[in-house]
Amino acid sequence: MNGEIMAAEIKEQPAVLDRILRDGRPRAQEAARSVRARRPRFVLFVARGTSDHAALYAKYLVETRLGLPAGLASPSTMTVYDARPDLRDVLVVAVSQSGASPDIVEPVNRARAAGAVTVAVTNSADSPLANAAEFHLDVLAGPERAVAATKTYTAELLTLFCFIEALAGRNSEEAAALPECATMLLGREEEVARLAVRYRFAEQMVVTARGYNYPTARESALKLMETSYVVAHAFSGADLLHGPMAMIDRGFPVIAVAPEGPGSASLTPVLERLRDLGADTLVLGDPALVRLGRVGFPVQELGPEWLTPILAILPIQQLAWHLARERASDPDRPRGLNKVTETW
């Protein structure tokens, strides 16, 4: 069957999250102890594609929950422009499913030589990236065969969460409910399949969110592009108001990712504006915000907002899968893509 690999990997996620809480968390805590002793003052993330969205989530966590300034490195500054920044007191965290992309490995080699503490977060313990970094966190997702990453994304999110919480001296206990919540959400697949039909002929789409779930919006857009070939564009709610709102007209399809929490609540004026413009907005999240959309997928009691990105992406992975099937394309074999992207 077309798409059975991606479908199976989506379904594995509760088990993967459980495995990380059991086996990955203690290892992340151990690495965090060594990293803390080095007293990093800044955190830089290096990643591309889906892993870049995991890094963006981690950047929010570093800023809000660890209290350090953080940035996403532009890999090309090192690989194309030969930049050699002073990285003493900097923690560099590289995130890559395969650990094989040269434009992630090379910046880690350089960062280590420039005095940074380096951590690799990968799904491959014997990858070049795992070997290049001083510390390695295995995301324990098991082999991922679908080109469109699903389980490795949520595994990266949870692994990064456990690591950053440990850096802040906490033990991630709020994460205990994640596997059960994930099972509950994935159990609503029929509802998602009905929603997917709505987008059969959509050629373009905007995905929006604010705060912790802005990375979810980015990852949602990427999943829709790579499996369903819809031109999906992610904006933070704030950026959407800075210009792109002009292109939204009556009936324009928008997906808002807004699980309960202050970030989502701050999306209210954006949703009101979209409603006034007649946009066709699907709100996934807080029932109070679902009322502002044209269609909704209400979700409640997912826990603190900082954990919701690990859950909110699940129905959208299913949506991308069902939409690809509605469009008679094979979610397991997106045209024009390879599993490992080699860029410099």
Add this chain to the structure above:
Amino acid sequence: MNGEIMAAEIKEQPAVLDRILRDGRPRAQEAARSVRARRPRFVLFVARGTSDHAALYAKYLVETRLGLPAGLASPSTMTVYDARPDLRDVLVVAVSQSGASPDIVEPVNRARAAGAVTVAVTNSADSPLANAAEFHLDVLAGPERAVAATKTYTAELLTLFCFIEALAGRNSEEAAALPECATMLLGREEEVARLAVRYRFAEQMVVTARGYNYPTARESALKLMETSYVVAHAFSGADLLHGPMAMIDRGFPVIAVAPEGPGSASLTPVLERLRDLGADTLVLGDPALVRLGRVGFPVQELGPEWLTPILAILPIQQLAWHLARERASDPDRPRGLNKVTETW
């Protein structure tokens, strides 16, 4: 006439660049002397919309030419989540045309309280942002009346360039040729007008670039969205290969911004892939790369690649203007937008 305000502001740019080199550069150098004495070790930028693209350009400069790690702050972490990161030894540079958006002013207030050296880059010397920061750099663009920013964008780029070069102990002398180059490029408007016709019925578009001009691709997409309502999506060449390439099919309109230099040269495999997919690619830049596109706007001798973003955006501003007019919309009054965007 529809669009005359934006057209006039586009034409003012050579004079604005000249004014910055004459009056702005010495002030940027003076501020840089004081900032250098504080020995910042990490640079964070705070910005939204067009100014965020200027900040992204500056981030590349900090990494490659100043040799410090840098990041783009997520304003919502401070305004929505009340984050209080430790910002000692951090230089925080806020960029905003109006200097009035609360979600830029508030992070600067907090950064200053948290020990950061703060610099505001605005077009308004008596704005809340200019008052909030310890140092203020006026981009000297004169009042900007069009909703779509043009001259304030290039003015921000050049002001940031002069400031960062001065931080690195250099005097920006390579920038001397910019006003003349800008005049030369803007003089090719008829060519641009003919290219604009091509996109009369395009509903979506991808803009791509790599390295220093990735911000140009982002700003190009924003101009096209806000004036012509085309759904324009910017990707770095590397990210385009990580998934979104799947949505590119035969005839898909792509604009590649690729003035001569190593960043653009690294776009070669992306352009070849687009050609093989049958994409309708317009290459603006290096004649050697123009050959890989379906249509081209060859540009030569713009100087070192790190300065080309100040020039490469000019024909695209004109393209956005002409396309808006072809589509019978008013470039001066994009639907649904205000000049100052108030988000929190």
